[in-house]
Amino acid sequence: MADMTDSAFCRIAKRLGCRIVFREMVSAEALVRESDRTLQMASFRDEERPIVQQLFGADPAVMAEAARRLDERFSPDTFDLNMGCPAVKIVGGFNGAALMREPRHAAEIVRAVKAATDKPVSVKTRLGWFSPTDILDFAPTIEDAGADLISVHGRTKDQGYSGSADWEMIGRAKSLVGIPMLANGDVFSPELAVKALEVTGCDGLLIARGALGNPWIFGQVEAALNGKRPDEVSDEDRDRTVLEHARLHAELYGGDRPLVTFRKHLVWYYKGLPNAKAQRELLTKVETVADLEACLGG
Numbered sequence: 001m002a003d004m005t006d007s008a009f010c011r012i013a014k015r016l017g018c019r020i021v022f023r024e025m026v027s028a029e030a031l032v033r034e035s036d037r038t039l040q041m042a043s044f045r046d047e048e049r050p051i052v053q054q055l056f057g058a059d060p061a062v063m064a065e066a067a068r069r070l071d072e073r074f075s076p077d078t079f080d081l082n083m084g085c086p087a088v089k090i091v092g093g094f095n096g097a098a099l100m101r102e103p104r105h106a107a108e109i110v111r112a113v114k115a116a117t118d119k120p121v122s123v124k125t126r127l128g129w130f131s132p133t134d135i136l137d138f139a140p141t142i143e144d145a146g147a148d149l150i151s152v153h154g155r156t157k158d159q160g161y162s163g164s165a166d167w168e169m170i171g172r173a174k175s176l177v178g179i180p181m182l183a184n185g186d187v188f189s190p191e192l193a194v195k196a197l198e199v200t201g202c203d204g205l206l207i208a209r210g211a212l213g214n215p216w217i218f219g220q221v222e223a224a225l226n227g228k229r230p231d232e233v234s235d236e237d238r239d240r241t242v243l244e245h246a247r248l249h250a251e252l253y254g255g256d257r258p259l260v261t262f263r264k265h266l267v268w269y270y271k272g273l274p275n276a277k278a279q280r281e282l283l284t285k286v287e288t289v290a291d292l293e294a295c296l297g298g
């Protein structure tokens with residue numbers, strides 16, 4: 001998730017049972033220009049492996065060059081190509097979800113990146129632009145182009161985040177391809193994870209919003225899939241993880257007020273909890289780890 005799944009977040013998710021982390025998308029054009037900010041976004045610690053680095057872009061040659069450079073510099077375990085982002089600034093440049101309208105062009109990007117790296121290359125997409133059945137042609141096209149895995153968010157670009165994810169349609173697409181498919185959309189609890197796997201028949205799940213302020217979801221899903229009762233998260237567990245996450249965030253970004261950009265995570269961590277309002281007001285003012293410690297009484 002852009003602006004959220006940075007190295008600090010991913011390390012916390014891994015420590016709590018996430019099997020594979022997908023890092024936030026980075027611009028292939030910016031990587032090829034060697035933008036410092038983009039290079040920092042793509043850097044990671046070994047602890048995060050196996051790690052998937054997602055790229056977005058429209059030009060097959062630039063996407064391939066970006067993968068080559070990332071391979072040389074950081075060597076992520078796999079590459080993922082964003083063909084599902086609906087944001088206007090992304091689709092405006094024929095990136096992201098716009099590639100679903102140009103399947104041949106999308107296939108060309110997959111082939112170019114495959115030729116540039118020995119690492120597995122996956123595609124993240126949606127059901128379609130307007131029509132949820134687009135995926136039934138798109139997924140086989142992507143497979144034929146050489147993709148090693150597809151992740152499908154069960155909504156169209158037109159839907160944005162409205163309505164609910166159509167897991168049955170993901171299941172129909174899954175039955176048409178031989179490569180592994182990950183189901184994505186609306187998995188907010190271990191019970192929903194079990195159900196999504198049942199309905200879609202997919203090989204795995206991609207959990208996005210359900211992990212915001214809730215990195216425990218990965219361990220809980222794992223427990224539920226093994227027929228165990230997922231552990232509840234106590235207030236102490238929450239505060240301890242929040243502090244651990246905040247320290248990693250501060251170390252990553254540095255500066256005098258490193259937690260100003262951490263407040264977005266704090267809002268998620270304490271959303272909907274009793275007494276959350278008073279605490280949220282305090283938490284939205286924190287600037288440093290010491291402020292946070294004082295706020296949490298630790």
Ligand SMILES: Cc1cc2nc3c(=O)[nH]c(=O)nc-3n(C[C@H](O)[C@H](O)[C@H](O)COP(=O)(O)O)c2cc1C
Pocket residue numbers: 001002003004023024025054082084085124153184185186187206207208209210
């Ligand atoms: C804040 C935010 C940032 C996101 N950034 C990305 C991204 O960089 N790449 C991507 O493929 N999807 C991105 N997504 C979409 C999610 O990966 C996912 O497809 C979508 O949220 C539906 O899954 P969920 O119901 O589990 O959240 C983002 C979603 C959110 C909420």
